[in-house]
């Protein structure tokens with residue numbers, strides 16, 4: 579992985595070399611071999627989509643505005659997950675186990691929100707792709723803090739409920755963020771099993 583700086587990091591404490599070394603020590607090589615480049619800087623897409631990193635054809639674009647090393651590590655590992663969806667999409671999604679688990683959780687979330695007065699049709703919760711209207715419902719109508727509190731024990735984080743892809747990416751990031759996998763395994767067993775399976779290159783179909 580080569581790092582290029584389009585813009586200088588605003589925080590001098592952030593050490594990109596140390597972050598890369600951490601990635602290389604924690605993540606099996608076959609899971610980041612598709613990444614040719616990491617470009618650090620500020621990109622229009624960040625503003626347009628309210629994000630601070632994205633992946634596009636072999637390159638991770640990550641914000642030059644970072645709180646600390648942990649913040650940037652989190653961003654890069656998250657985008658790595660999206661890169662893997664492209665390379666190993668078949669291995670990740672074809673058996674539909676992660677999708678089924680995600681949809682069960684969405685149904686559960688629907689019921690919890692309904693009981694708390696946020697009454698939205700169930701059909702709203704069965705779309706696995708990102709949907710702006712649903713996103714607004716979660717983050718604006720319900721609100722991030724309330725949502726985070728209500729979905730505890732159902733989803734690992736509020737962001738995981740956004741779409742199937744974010745369910746996968748947040749789980750992947752969690753796996754390499756917290757060495758204690760007990761809670762993850764309990765909350766999202768199918769997703770956990772899938773990420774565990776990714777550790778072994780022999781189990782992967784390269785699509």
Ligand SMILES: [Zn+2]
Pocket residue numbers: 656660743744747
């Ligand atoms: Zn994402």
